[in-house]
Structure formats: C-alpha cells, structure tokens
Amino acid sequence: MAQAAETARTVILTVDDDPGVSRAVARDLRRRYGESYRIVRAESGESALEALRELKLRGDLVAVILADYRMPQMNGIEFLEQALDVYPGARRVLLTAYADTNAAIDAINVVDLDHYLLKPWDPPEEKLYPVLDDLLDAWRHSAYKPVPSTKVVGHRWSARSSDVREFLARNQVPYRWYSVEEPEGQRLLAAAGQDGQRLPLVITPDCTVLVEPEAPELAARVGLATTPTADFYDLVVIGGGPAGLGAAVYGASEGLRTVLVERSATGGQAGQSSRIENYLGFPDGVSGAQLTDRARRQATKFGAEMLTAREVTGLEVNGAARVVRFADGSAIAAHSVILATGVQYRQLEADGCTDLTGCGVFYGSALSEASSCQGQDVYIVGGANSAGQAAMYLSRGSKSVTLLVRGPDLSASMSHYLIQQIGEAPNISVRCHTVVEQAHGSEHLERLTLRNTVTGETEQVDAQWMFVFIGAAPLTDWLGDSVLRDERGFILAGPDLTADGRPPAGWELDRPPYHLETSIPGVFVAGDARAESAKRVASAVGEGAMAVMLVHRYLEQS
Structure with missing residues (x-):
C-alpha cells in the first residue's frame, strides 16, 4: 500500500503504431501494474512526446517508457532520443522483432537503452514482467525526486523571478525553482512551448502556464483566495501582519463576519523573520513563517476570510458603511474597519541600489x-x-x-x-x-x-x-486625506487626536474617539502603522485584539 501511494501519479508509457499491439501491451501492463501506476499508451512517436510534455507540465513522474522500433515518421530510437530530453530519469525499453536486434543493440549507445524486448513477449509472466519489475525497482532507488506541484523557471539574477519566489514562499505555496541555465529548466520551457525570452515562467498544478505573472493572477492560479464571498461584512481588516492576524482571529472568534485583505503575503515584516525568540509562549523561539501559518490557520478555523494579492486604494464613508476600494475598481463595505497595514523598510538611497534590487x-x-x-x-x-x-x-x-x-x-x-x-x-x-x-x-x-x-x-x-533593514515607512499613502496622519505618515488615533482637548475636525459624535479609533468613527488602527506604536510583534497582536474589543463597543452604540 505504501508503494501504491508513492507511485499513485507515476506513469508507465507505451507507444506502438499498431493499434492491436498497443492495446495488448497496455492490457498486460494494467493487469500487473494498474493498481500502482498510471498506464498511458500512444500510437505514434509524436503523440507520445505530446503526452510526455503534458505529464511534465503537471509534475507527474514517468518511470518506464516502452517504444516499438518500427514506427513510421519517427522510429522507436528517434522517439526515445527525444523522450530522453523530457524525462531523462525514465527507464527506456525498445520493443523489436528478431530481425531488428542489431538496431536495438546500437540504441544502447544512442539513447542509453535499459533493455530491449523481442516480440511477442508471451507469456508476460516470463518475458515482460520480470524485466519491468527490475527496471521499476531500479527507478525507485535512483536519484529521481518527486517535485512539488508548482514550478518556477527564471533567471538566477532577476528581480522579477525573485519576487515570484518570495511571493510563493511567504504564502506557503510549495514550489520548485529551475534556473533557465539548467537542463531541467530548458526542458520545462520546451514542454511549455516557450523560448525563454519572457521570464519567469510558472507552471501551476493544473498545467496552466503563466508567463511573467503579476501577483493577483499568480495568487488565483495557485489556489489562494482573491475574491470576497460577500459585499458587506461586520469587519474588514486591512493588512495581514501580526496586528491584522490578531484582529482576524479575535473578530471571527467573537462572531463578527470578518475578512482580512492582504496585498502580498500574510505575516508582514514579522513573517520574514528567521527566528523570534522573545515572543510569549515560545521559549525556544519560533520563525516568522511558523507563527504566521499558525495564526492564519487559526483565523480561518473561526471563519475569517483571507484575501491575498488584493491592493486597497481607498477608504470612504457611505452613511453607516465604511467602503474599501480595490485597485481593480471593485469594493467591499463593512460596519467597521481595522487598519493594520504595517510598515515597509525604507529604500537605501546609495547609488546603484535601485537597479540591483532583486539582483543581490x-x-x-x-x-x-x-x-x-x-x-x-x-x-x-x-x-x-x-x-x-x-x-x-x-x-x-x-x-x-x-x-x-x-x-x-x-x-x-x-x-x-x-x-x-x-x-x-x-x-x-x-x-x-x-x-x-x-x-x-x-x-x-x-x-x-x-x-x-x-x-x-x-x-x-x-x-x-x-x-x-533600515527605518520603517508606514504603508498608508493610499489613505490620502481620509484619516489624519502625522508628518511621517503614521496614523493618529485616540488620545493623539484629542491632545488639545478637542475632537478632530469633522468628528460628529458626542463622545471622543476610542483609544485605537482614527479620525473616522468605526475605523481603527493597530500595529506598526499607528503613530507612537511599540513596533514589536507582541504589542501588535495585542492591539489587534484590543481593536476588536473597541469595534464591539462601536457597533453596540451605533
């Protein structure tokens, strides 16, 4: 059973231009190996190569290829020579008549042939299965590596390739990287019908080929949620760092219809940390990726929606609703909003750094x-x-x-x-x-x-x-004049809005702003984007939870 599970997507491919022989080979293979391997048959070298390319794009493994020698347009040796470029690790078998044994022997040097079988191979229990059993055993013990379902082909020193890899890694999407200079990278390009002029190339689990994909397209194709399921929520959390994740966990767990919107990957700057050793409850430390993954799973367990690769461009007030607008022109609305957009590292102004970003x-x-x-x-x-x-x-x-x-x-x-x-x-x-x-x-x-x-x-x-890792620039420019910010762009909230004893301009409620409430009632801020915040993971999570408590208070009085 273990072997069957391991080889569930592994293929044995057979190609013969004689339909009767092709069916007979496939029948015998299925009878012995059908429970553990997929048996794929083709009736021409060209159609077999097309099948191999499709298998390559899907990430399937091919263990053994059996090819008839006498085929028109492309004989078995010519086919195996090209198949070698697509699946170099597959074991290769040539089916020949007795008169063609010299050609089969020559093929050992041409295509590194593993075996040749004389037709007919009856009974298969004596002439076919023992040979294939040995070849399959040798293949299983070879250096073949089952690759993750998503593949990325690009240039080693390319900012765009680096961006794609970082996006997938931070969103916990398994992928395999192939440099375009490597033979396997070239094989994937050929299988996808690309010449390598436009990179990176991403091949998704369903065989979709993406050329130079932008984050929203990439996110949608690798299974990340990018579209909200509703138009109106109790709470929209903007930003997926510790503060945003904390708010999503507490909001959803306390019964609020909650959606978290993140422009790139959850975790924020903390998610990129290799090890956080002063976070409460982890005496041996925890990586930012581990902490982020646990928080994300916790939020979704309670029912929070998580939208990735959605860039927010505006915040508006429409009566009691708070409207969040996206870069593609769409929008969602909610009773309340928590701004947890965090900060980004400031750009190094030294000459040459801009051109080499992503390239060292x-x-x-x-x-x-x-x-x-x-x-x-x-x-x-x-x-x-x-x-x-x-x-x-x-x-x-x-x-x-x-x-x-x-x-x-x-x-x-x-x-x-x-x-x-x-x-x-x-x-x-x-x-x-x-x-x-x-x-x-x-x-x-x-x-x-x-x-x-x-x-x-x-x-x-x-x-x-x-x-x-220099400085911290708040990710708040998209807010414009909708909420009050300090001279550095950090969002003012609570007591900072009423330092002179008066409510902020435009404030229409009888009460002063709550502690984390911005200059718009019902819009709160948490984490590093808040003016004078502590800039620590624990305090950001705490502010996310506190903001939800204040959201409840706001909703009760609205």
Whole structure:
C-alpha cells in the first residue's frame, strides 16, 4: 500500500503504431501494474512526446517508457532520443522483432537503452514482467525526486523571478525553482512551448502556464483566495501582519463576519523573520513563517476570510458603511474597519541600489535567497532586531556576515539577547559608523563602497549579497486625506487626536474617539502603522485584539 501511494501519479508509457499491439501491451501492463501506476499508451512517436510534455507540465513522474522500433515518421530510437530530453530519469525499453536486434543493440549507445524486448513477449509472466519489475525497482532507488506541484523557471539574477519566489514562499505555496541555465529548466520551457525570452515562467498544478505573472493572477492560479464571498461584512481588516492576524482571529472568534485583505503575503515584516525568540509562549523561539501559518490557520478555523494579492486604494464613508476600494475598481463595505497595514523598510538611497534590487540587493530577509548564500560573504544594513535575526540565520551557512550600522553600537534599537548572540557568533562582525555609499555591478551585485561616517574614509569590498533593514515607512499613502496622519505618515488615533482637548475636525459624535479609533468613527488602527506604536510583534497582536474589543463597543452604540 505504501508503494501504491508513492507511485499513485507515476506513469508507465507505451507507444506502438499498431493499434492491436498497443492495446495488448497496455492490457498486460494494467493487469500487473494498474493498481500502482498510471498506464498511458500512444500510437505514434509524436503523440507520445505530446503526452510526455503534458505529464511534465503537471509534475507527474514517468518511470518506464516502452517504444516499438518500427514506427513510421519517427522510429522507436528517434522517439526515445527525444523522450530522453523530457524525462531523462525514465527507464527506456525498445520493443523489436528478431530481425531488428542489431538496431536495438546500437540504441544502447544512442539513447542509453535499459533493455530491449523481442516480440511477442508471451507469456508476460516470463518475458515482460520480470524485466519491468527490475527496471521499476531500479527507478525507485535512483536519484529521481518527486517535485512539488508548482514550478518556477527564471533567471538566477532577476528581480522579477525573485519576487515570484518570495511571493510563493511567504504564502506557503510549495514550489520548485529551475534556473533557465539548467537542463531541467530548458526542458520545462520546451514542454511549455516557450523560448525563454519572457521570464519567469510558472507552471501551476493544473498545467496552466503563466508567463511573467503579476501577483493577483499568480495568487488565483495557485489556489489562494482573491475574491470576497460577500459585499458587506461586520469587519474588514486591512493588512495581514501580526496586528491584522490578531484582529482576524479575535473578530471571527467573537462572531463578527470578518475578512482580512492582504496585498502580498500574510505575516508582514514579522513573517520574514528567521527566528523570534522573545515572543510569549515560545521559549525556544519560533520563525516568522511558523507563527504566521499558525495564526492564519487559526483565523480561518473561526471563519475569517483571507484575501491575498488584493491592493486597497481607498477608504470612504457611505452613511453607516465604511467602503474599501480595490485597485481593480471593485469594493467591499463593512460596519467597521481595522487598519493594520504595517510598515515597509525604507529604500537605501546609495547609488546603484535601485537597479540591483532583486539582483543581490534585497529588502527584508528574502528567505528564499538564503540557500544561495552558502559559503559566501553577506552584508546586512541595519541595527534593529530584524537585522540581528537575519544575521544569526544567515550566519549558519554563510562564510561571513557583516552588519553595517550607522550608529556607534547596536544597543539603541536591538534587543539585548540578540546583541549577546551576535557577539558570540564567530563569523559575524559589526561595523559601526558605516554606511553604504554605492552598489556596483552590471547584472548582479559585485561590490560595495562603504563610508565611515566619522572619518569620511571609503573602501570597496567584494559583495554579492546585501540585505537591507533600515527605518520603517508606514504603508498608508493610499489613505490620502481620509484619516489624519502625522508628518511621517503614521496614523493618529485616540488620545493623539484629542491632545488639545478637542475632537478632530469633522468628528460628529458626542463622545471622543476610542483609544485605537482614527479620525473616522468605526475605523481603527493597530500595529506598526499607528503613530507612537511599540513596533514589536507582541504589542501588535495585542492591539489587534484590543481593536476588536473597541469595534464591539462601536457597533453596540451605533
């Protein structure tokens, strides 16, 4: 039974231009192997190649290919030679007549033939099955690897390819990466009928080929929810970081019809963290991806909808309804809204960084790139917890990790436990009073020019990998003037709106705004996007839960 489960999608393919022989071969194969393998038959070399390409796109495995030698247009050796390009790991068998044995022997050198069978093969128990049993056993013990259902083909140093990989990874979508320079990448391109001029190429589990897909299309095709099931909700949560996930869990668990809208991937900046060690209840630490996955499953268990790759462009008041508008022109409405959009890392203004983003220069940890840093020198820009967590994670496989810090030390913004860990790591060094002045490289990052902010001295260092964790810019520009924000763009709420003792302009209720309520009644803010927030995972989750409590209070009085 275990073997049957393992080989449920594995194929044995047979091709013979004689319909009677083709049916006979398939019949004998099904009788012996039908419970464990799919038997696929074709009656020409061309149709068999087409079937192989389709199987390749679907991610199916092919264990054995049996081909008749004497076929018109394309004989068995010519077919197997082309089949070798599609499934190089499949075992190859040639069906021949006695007069063609010399051709079969020659084929051993041409297509690395595994066996040839003389026709007729009756009885199959003596002449067919023992041969195939040995070949299948050899195939199962070979280096074949069942690949995940989604495949990505692209250039190693490509910002767009990096974006697609990061999107899939952060949304917990299993995928397999193939460089276009590798033979398997070329085979997938050929199977998809593409020449590689437009990349990345994504092949979904249902064989759909996506060329240079944008996030909404990619999300929909790999099974992520992108369309709301209703037009009106009790609560819309905008942003899927810790604050948004916390709000979704508490909102849905307390009976509110809740939908969470995320523009890229749930987890926010915390979801990119390799390890969070000071979050309550996880004494051994927890990765951002693990914490995010658990929170997402928890929210959906209580009935919250999770929409991915939906960009919100506007917030409007329509009577008692709060209307959330999307980039595609559609909208949803709700009694209340929680803004949990979080922040993003500020862009490094050094010359050359913009052109090399995604090609050696990355913002955030970009964990999908970590495996490529093995044995290499890595530079990290920033001195807060996120930079420290990335340094510890990348130091496991990198030759060296250098933290570039503008300030005099790490104590200003990094937790004490991280400072201690960095100090004990033999391959991590910290360069204080140091900034990046220029990034150099043609197709990818090759060197950095560093400047000492005290002495003004500069030096160039070889570098292929730089991860940037500087500052925090709130993701609130889309709000425009709809809610009050401070000069840096962070959302004002509660007491910050009534510092002079008066309610904010346009406030029409008799009561002052609740603690996390914005300048629009019924619209609340939680997490890093709020002015003067703590910028910690635990506080963001707490604010998400508190915002739901205040939503209940608002709804009761409305």
